[in-house]
Amino acid sequence: MPDQRLNFDVLVVGAGPAGIAAACIAAENRRTVAVVDNSPWLGGQIWRGIQTKTRGGTARHWLDRLQNSDVQIFSSATIFASPSANQLLAETPDGVLEFKWKKLVLATGARELFLPFPGWTLPGVMGPGGLHAMAKSGWPVAEKKVVIAGSGPLLLAVADGLKKEGARVSLVAEQANWSEVMRFGLSLLRHPRKLIQGVGIKSRIIGVPYHFGCWPVRANGSSQVESVTLTDGSRSWTVDCDYLACGFHLVPNLELPRLLGCAVSNGYVSVNEFQLTSVPDVFCAGEPTGIGGVDCALIEGQVAGWVAVEAPDYARKLFGLRADWHRFRASLHQAFALRPELRRLATPNTYVCRCEDVRLEDLSNCKSWRDTKLNTRCGMGSCQGRICGAAAEFLFGWKNDSVRPPLFPVRASSLAGKTDALPEITAEPNISSPT
């Protein structure tokens, strides 16, 4: 049995910008509201660390608005199952919480896309967003030599953030070509706020070379990363580093939407103009509906919030602004499309699945993601395919479209009290029944 049963008019999963916006609107309209997040912080990855340091600005505005509202916040609570409709279970350090709701807003955010290349499992090879997020929580970066590689506008923001924390950022390697990124830069002219942010970041990191059409082929080192070999397609060179921060833009966190049966199309949760998913009373806002960044997420979260309190006319007032950000989202997607060379970085003995140490060569006879899980254990470890599944989708085009509870590895005691039939009661998920 759960340790606590809770009931809310509006339940929001994810305390990033989209979730905070939806929660504030709902609470300000006299609904009982809860926000659940698996981290100890508010603000998601993008606003993490802002509470204590920053004054003014959009993040401060929304975080203050949340803290001045009656929203109940459940931090360090990981949702792992939905035993029946309108019911979610979350594991916390103190036990299991059961949530029921009238309206549910999924604002589960995104994670970085990691692609396997030789040496990517060496300690010190990390996601750019991950390294930056951890640096805000005490991870040592001062005086460290950092190479930032991969793709997306996040790379520049991370270079800026790490420099402020005292890191020595030696270069940023963007896999997209200059011409595509410039076209994206021009599209920012339609989004003056993004342009100002971009120019601000660019001017602060002057002195950090920004290479286009450049990507890592190998991380070198024995017990941890010592250097990275980069290429521009014609020549290769090696740069010393203490950290290689490498990520190939973002992929949405779709596990919970999928578990609840929300339709997904082209890799994102399908929503209508009111941010409603295919499941009644379940909304989705922010990155799971398309990687559009913080401003897009805030608008979508507000739309979901207004519709959840049955005030769709207020939501409609935001449609124009949202359409602008959706155009921004589309140009982002186009500018940072991944080059095909990235599918050939892994060598036969490179691990694709880090949890189970499954190598590329082990996958040579597999035809699908299901086949892979059944035959190699790739995707069957702790991350449940969150890292290797996204990589396999890019490498082989395999869709990873089925999920089953528990969504995260949880304590056996958390599962023991559950009322529905799980595949098996175990702390390691998905062992006997892959799909």
Next chain:
Amino acid sequence: MPDRVTLFINGKPISVPVGSIVAAAVARSYPSCFHHSVHQETRSPLCGMGACFECCVTINGSPHRRSCLTLCEEGMEVLTGA
């Protein structure tokens, strides 16, 4: 409120600012081995946001906890290298 906490990484005390994650304390003590992979390779955090499970350590006797999502607390006992 004190502004630092002391915790123990493999028995060794380390003092970190309040608000630090366990992963940060481990990185300052035993940076290149949070845990071992199934082939006994040393691994440390990749994603930094709770998805990859490469940062897992034993915290106060509870195995396989994500150190990137756990705040340091006074007197916490952390074991790495599982």
